[in-house]
Amino acid sequence: MPEVYITRTSSFLPNDLISNEEMEDYLGYVNGAKSRSKAIVLRNNKIKGRYYAITKDGVATHTNSEMVSLAIKRLFERNPEEIKEVDLLSCGTSTPDQMMPSHAVMVHGWLPEMDSIEVVSPSGVCCSGMHALKYAYMAIKIGDKKKAITTGSERLSRVLRSEQFEDEVKHLVELEQNPIVAFQKDFLRWMLSDGAATFLLEDQPSEDGTSLRIEWIDGISYANQEEACMYMASEKKEDGTLKSYMDYAPEDIMHESVLTIKQDTRLLDKNIVALGFNHLIKILKEKNQDVNEVDYFLPHLSSFFFEDKIADILESNGMGIPKEKWFTNLDKKGNVGAGSIYLMVDELIQSGKLKKGQKILLAVPESSRFSYVFCYLTVC
Known part of the structure; x- marks a missing residue:
């Protein structure tokens, strides 16, 4: 079987860097009041800047698929015609612009200069970008494809806007009576950012730049034993199951902010590290991988x-x-x-720090129902 290499990377971040002090200028004030959880969350996550694909008035400046297409175009700035050689487009995201058509075909639609090719849209949350990578990796590994683009991206800023929560604040006094409910619904507003990044995968290393040979990609899900922790377009019931937005009356979807993204922070703290990183230890032992050989460890962190x-x-x-x-x-x-792991790899390559033979370990945990993907790379 051929080897598979990441031969080029690129990224696109919308608009200007937004500081912690500016966040509510873009996301708005729920019911006219400053958030009580913002300072606590920012102190823990230590994020100092992020990007939003919206204006301060909440008007979208880019769609998710558009940002991905702009990142892809940057892969081929030196030779735009090369994009016609791509025979697979594999795009992962938590936040497609619509339920149908799929995310990747919408990205393809922004790229009329590309040929008609195979397109795939792995669904999921943080791991969806890694599932997109693994699909492309396997397609090249078995000789089915020669040149593939794989992407990770998000556009969540619009659903973090205050108006998504206003109706609920007016109708549900529970938010005042039970502060943990308010925290779980406000928590992620201060964590998330918009952007897109891409990899070009080929069966030969680049002749004029740094390439990363993919040694292995390993994923696992614990949904068979754990209930949902992060969810969207649904509400969590007392028994831990999710009630779909399709089972709500239209007016209740707004009253209960069903379409917002939420996280059960109690489950998060209990499981996110223990489940995934105990599995990583098992993988390294099974592959007889010496962790001392790792030169760069890139963990996708939602928070420091x-x-x-x-x-x-x-x-x-x-x-x-x-x-x-x-x-x-x-x-x-x-x-x-x-998109986070893609942005990290892209920045590391662009830094000029990498040397041939170095080893890179990627770790992507996903809290939605506790899934994880790990990847091992060699610098070429």
Whole structure:
């Protein structure tokens, strides 16, 4: 079987960097009041900047699929005609612009200069970008494709706007009577960011730049034993199951902010690190992989709150990775969900720090129902 290489990367971040102080100018004030959870969440996640594909009035400046297409165009700035050689487009996101058509075909629609090719849209949350990568990796590995584009992206700022919560604040006194409900619905407003990034995959390394050979990609889901933690277009019932937006009356969808993104923070803290990183330890042992050979560890962090927790669990299992080998851009670019790992890899390559033979370990946890994908790369 051929080897598979990431031969080029690119990214697109909309508009200007937005500081913590400016966030509510863009996201708005729920019921006219400043958020009571914002300062707490920002203190824990340590994010200092992020990007939104909206104006301060909440008007969209870019769609999700448009941002991806702009990132893809940057892959071919030196040779625009090369885009016609691509034979697979694989795009992952949590936040497609619509339920139908699929996200990847909408991206394809922004690229009339591309040929008619196979297009696939893995669904999911943070891991969807890695599932897109694995599909493209396998397609090249078996010799079915020669040149593939794989992407991760998000556009959540519109659903984080205050008007998405206004009707609920007016109708549900529960938000005042039970502060944890308010926190769970407000929590993610201060975590998430918009953007897109892409990889070009080929069966040969680049002749004039840094390439990353994909050694393996390994994923796992714990949905068979854990209930949903992060969810959208649904509400969580007392028994832990989800009630779909399709089962609500239209007026209740707004009254209960069913379409907003929510997270059960109690489940998050209990499971997100333990489940995924115990599995990573198992993978490394099965593959007889010496963690000391890792030169760069790129964990997708939703918050720096989890950084020490991950370090502790690796250390306690004799697989500690020194902090000087960790690489993240969460503080500068925010949590871009499915796009975060792509943005990290792109920034690391552009930094010029990589040397041939170095090893890179990627780790992407997804809290929606506790899924994880890990990937091991060699610099070529």
